[in-house]
Amino acid sequence: MVGLGKNYSKVVLKLNYSKNNTIYGSLIDGTLESLHMESDYNYFEPIVIMGLSQNPNYQYQLVDNVSCFSGERGGRDKNNIDINLSLSKLDRGVCFIFDGRTSVYELEYWSDYGSVNCSPLGGSIGYLPNWIAFRGVRCDQHSRKVQLLMGFPNPSSGMEFEFPGPNATLIAEGAWDEKDNQFCGVACRILANASVGDCSIGLSLKFPAVLSLRNWRSTVGEIWSKKDVNDSEYFGRIGFQSWERPFDPQGLRYEYTEIEEVRNSCALGEETAEGKGKSYPDGFSLDMGFDMLLRNTEGKVASGFLRPQFVGDVLYVQQDELKSNHSRMLNMSYRIGFTPPPDFRFGADAIYKFVHISAEGIYDRDTGVLCMIGCRHLDFQLNDQNSIKNGSLDCETRIKVQFPPLHAEQAEIAKGTIESRRSKSDPLYFESLQLSSNSITTTQAKESIWKMKLEITMVVICCGGLIFGVLFRGRCILPKRFRDSTYYWQ
Template structure:
């Protein structure tokens, strides 16, 4: 099979890149890939991707240290052949973040990643008191070149443990915007690099080109920040701040640490401090600046909050984290950093309240350069917990709050903000229960319709069947149509756990009781509706899209296949606190599973979602008809999805091809 010329050219460029590195050194070591242990999955991916082929020279670069660094840290000579790879608070492999570098790097901090790595190879003590000779390399991964090809520099220099200054010079290789191979020379300076660090320690520095501004290898100055890992000293004594978290003792039951799936603090906390949906008070969308601990950027109100661990202590159950606000959900391979929308904090687990309490600080004096950036204003507080009881109004398995200790008249005051997990990650936890609260409504609307006689000779999905989860197509008489999913949250008072056998849990938990005929059930129903606004000759030109989220609970009859529930939907803004938002709980959901016959691979589900309000009520919506298909669990992956031809004909104009494809895939895999 022949390769396209463009691909061959890129491969040749990449080959030249590595050959250049090899022949630029007098003595070359073999390629070495370094993997670091980490409790943070995101940092693992970052280190794996960022640690490319590192080639070190045993001789010094042609750039003279004294020409650029003698005034920062005077040059000295080593007094021993012994060397190490760590120094100060650096452990030999550190990561940081940058801004700038136009000419070689993408200077924007909203790209896929603005990370870099700093790796030391030789660290030797010199005859000068407190001065160490350092040899190492810098690697910036986000270059302009279409093939991932890092901006790589080999550096040598000196560090003073008394002043905290590091100065290094060296040369390297990179690609220009036009794809030309360059040989830049640079000076690298860091400040505030000492033997230990705490919450306010922020190492800042610059990387500056030694070429003239009109030279082909010139790049604009790069500002960097780093968070050292070694010799970190936790700053806050939480006993002094207990009163500031007293408001979090609301009497709600939370899961204790020994009830959580993992018995390791760092893996448990960082496994869930991933991404959360922000929810604000009702008036935050009006443009007020009192909803965030920083000024809104470009006027937007962030929808998501994410955490990344810098350091975690298993013994002390303490953690150091970066807290980032984003406007979009993200799943990224490489980390990024924007000090304008990021906070830094120290947290500790409180065994009495079963919560993680975090003292949070801001990054200050952030400008076009990060040279003067520092950490301060530690008046923000954060709490994080795992609720032990879920309900129709609270379905998040992990949640927290963010607030300030400032008063409403103080500069920088903001209203309390709630964040919740975007999914239920606690399936199979024995201490987690579901509490039903809509008994009266279910009794009046569902129990009166229960069929007393069973359908003899026919079988339906049991209460533990994976077939209780299904996707759906919906349509209404108002010419609305769309698609959605119905996901069980709880069967009885236990969370729905169809894949429990895949989890590493005690054997006693795998024993399943024989389900009763009538079972309490709770569901989360998500629907996307489309309303055509310009139809000509049956062809859809455009539409208005509406998302509907319904939390429901009711009764499932395993002997008739009928599912009846009452539900609630939140009205208004999606990022509004559920308790503060307008809620419509006058909703009735009815579904009926067709019997599963031995000679058939599955059956259909039909049903409806309707409002129980009067026709004159402004919140009343038109009845939604629901269609779906189920398969026997052991045959679903090999089955071909089919549905009623008329339903398909009705839905097709309003559902984009990508969504229909998703519908097919989810039905086959789930």
């Protein structure tokens, strides 16, 4: 194709399509070249182009009779998931999961650092990835087969969720395994000449049917090398997981394991004189989750969030189903996360990029007190060295939150603490963190808006009275906030 570009520059676009209808012919290569002389102002160097073919006659070749347990992986499934959700529970099926959106998961390296190659891309990209991103390219709903891209963004770029270039991307095929209720696939390397290279990487993706304090991940998976351990391209198995759900599945439930421990360690059910006669949010209220600020003992501040996951046995997002629940004591599970700034000291000499805690406990509706036991995911770096994540948990964490009354006279906010139950000599011990919501409750916001509307109405009536010569005792009386502002009409 020949055409005109910016400033009337003449260009030629050349694209090469493969006649192969399989994954090996799914890449397009080409160039965009200038037709001007090199001495011309509008000349530019050729631009290399790589793309994906949308051939409607595409034939899946790598996933016939797919199984996540084919090939030599060695060892057992470290995700330790007993029951997975079936495809019938996953909303609109496998094509809904891979519908062109980019889903990002955190990587967890299971091999000993230095004993084997860790990166699935070798040393070609110059960094050890923290994330893996999936993007569906095409999907056959009938056969439940999917073609997808798997990218490994550069963590130092600050753009973790942007899909990377071809040197950090794999192209893959996958299909739903009915026997084990999981998605299984095979991934191939993309070569510099826009061709598909070695296809020796296996992958699996699961959706646990039961979540708990220690198995809190809504989506889990792994990738592994099918090559011999002595091969230069072999890499150790890598797990990945996500807090987020790409859908709201049917049948997902939560199993509480620490409720008795919470009862023994928290003074619940004791109504104070200060809180007597006040009402507090229901467990399914929007006010039960909020963005928060955390302050350590040195006065340094970090920002984060506190989000409900389950109220009793029901997903928090399904709020309408909970309005018939009037129990005083509610079992609840939470997700808590925050990002410590560089000067925010948290525990031993460890550098945390992100701290996330799964928690469960009891909420007392009559007092507004939430008390939980939490498991802190130990994804940290020591002494600025790129350590390998071991997936271990510190479940000696306690979280306590006091929610404000619904109709507080002043703009009260939720406050609480996150503290370690370990001894100070323990390397996982950390000083108590003070938490507070960084916004007022929805009830307070609605009441504030109502008051503001009333005052604006008073101003309109009052000023309208002035315009038409109707005065109240000879003058227009405005609310104080308007008398002290530019709204006051001299």
